[in-house]
Amino acid sequence: MLNSLLIKNGVVIDTAPAPVVLGPADVRVENGVIAEVGPGLTAAPGAEVIDATGRLVLPGFVDTHRHTWQAPIRALAPDVSFDGYLARVLGEAAPRFRPEDVYAGNLAGALECLDAGVTTLLDWSHIQLTPAHTDAAVRALRDSGIRAVFGYCHGGDPAELARETRRVREELFDTEDGLLTMALAALGPEIAGEERALAEWRLAAELGLPVTAHLGGHGRESAARGLAFLESHGLLSVRTTFVHALHYTDEEFKRIAGSGGSVSFAPVDEMNLGLGCPPAGRARAAGLPAGLGADTVVCAPGDLFSLMRTVHLLERGRPDGAGLGFTTHDALRMATAEGAEVLGLAGSVGSLRPGGQADIVLLRTDRPGMAAAHDPIGAVVLHASPADVETVLVGGRVVKRDGQLLQHDLTTVLASLRESAAAVAG
Structure with a gap:
């Protein structure tokens, strides 16, 4: 059982139901859960006290879509097209990954998240070359200490898909895990065809898993046809996240919302x-x-500060001022409470509401790029970076303190990552 902990004297930012600066306040944590938020709180006897004076205190960020295994091929193709990505990454690099490379990538990738204040991650994992690759991916997430939804994507035929997905569900997620849960990462009708999609969504329904799929990112006609297929077969009764939902009309977005669905954008x-x-x-x-995702560090940054800035810029830069109503508050909500809604974790993570998990980030404000900021929320979205992330808690456990990750020997982790990078880059 975790001990009591009190975060004192920080500038507290909550994000649910909407981002708000609560002002100088304290956060009391009991057994990994947020117990109370407010000024002048008293620490329980024996509680650890974290002095947050001069710090911003806010919920940990939620990344709703990341191919974490690709950490060993960071910046492999920084200026690539989508077709080039498919050829270079999935066609050439991915087949070279050994199970130990998947472990190295998932561990280093998850630690990269924690280092940047991302406490919850949807790991969209499509590197299931063998069962050993899958086992290595899940083991790395567990070893990292991050909170994660493991999005399992198997590219085999429907019979193999069903067999292996059941195995993973039964063997790797057979007990209640406070940090790690599972989703089915579907290839979907736009990528793998309608027959395959039927098998994926029906399997998810059978196993009680949500679905996350690349839907709507391949042109207007493809988006409309794929959505109509899912609707006509009643598949959206399964909670579904539409990743890269770029080409839907307003009316189609309303239909997706009415089904209980959600969207994830990777703006960079x-x-x-x-x-x-x-x-x-x-x-x-x-x-x-709508949540944010780094997607792949092959050609995009791995921190949500960059993603918040990008989505804020793109919205406010729309023609004729159409996006000027989008604010830094909206960007922060997408990266926290709204991202939690996308993953089905609303009320558990993404905010500082009492009763939720104590996934908390402290940001420094004594660096030149963060000092003297008048609007704390604006500072988080427009000015902060991973270098400002001083302290990170996941479920009340301190995993980063004084700017240093605590649970792993980074020298060893990064040496393994470099070894894997050399092995898979070709």
Whole structure:
């Protein structure tokens, strides 16, 4: 059982139901759960006290879509097109990954998240070359100490897909895990065809798993046809996240929202690969929870500060001022409470509401790029960087303190990552 902990004298920012600066305040944590937020709180006997004077205190960030295994091929193709990405990364590099490379990538990638204040991650894992690759990916997430949803994607035929997904569900997620849960990462009708999609969504329904799939990112006609297929077969009764939902109309966004679905945008990656400009404002206006994802460090940054800035810029830069209603508050909410909604974790993570998990980040404000900021939320979105992340808690456990990750020997982790990088780059 975790001990009591009190974070004192920070400038506290909550994000649910909407981002708000609570002012100088304290956060009391009991057994990994946020117990109370307010000024002048008293520490329980024996509680650890973290002095947050001069710090911003806010919920940990939520990354709703990341191919974490690709950490060993960071910046492999920084200016690549989507077709080039498929050829270079999935066609050439991915087949070279050994199970130990997947472990090295997932561990280093998850630690990269924690180092940057990302406490919850959707790991969209499509590197299931063998069962040993899968086992290594899950083991690395567990070893990292991050909170994660493991999005399992198997590229085999429907029979193999069903067999292996059941194995993973039964063997690797057979007990209640406070940090790690599972989703089915579907290839979907736009990538793998309708027959395959039927098998994926029906399997998810059978196993009680949510679905996360690349949907709507491959042109207007493909988006409309794929959505109509899912609707006509009643597949959206399974909670589904539409990743790269770039080409839907407002009316289609409303239909997705009505089904209980959500969307995830990777604004840097989507623009860099030439997929399109993420319509975050339109999706949210239709009632859809919208989260942010780094997607791949092959050609995009791995921190949510960069993603918040990008989505804020793209929305506010829309023609004729159409996006000027989008604010830094909206960007922060997408990276926290709204991202939690996308992953089905609303009320558990993404905010500082009492009763939720104590996934908390402290940001320094004594660096030149953060000092004398008048609007704390604006400072988080427009000025902060991973270098400002001083302290990180996951479930009340301190995993980063005084700017240093605590749970792993980074020298060893990064040496393994470099070894894997040399092995898979070719």
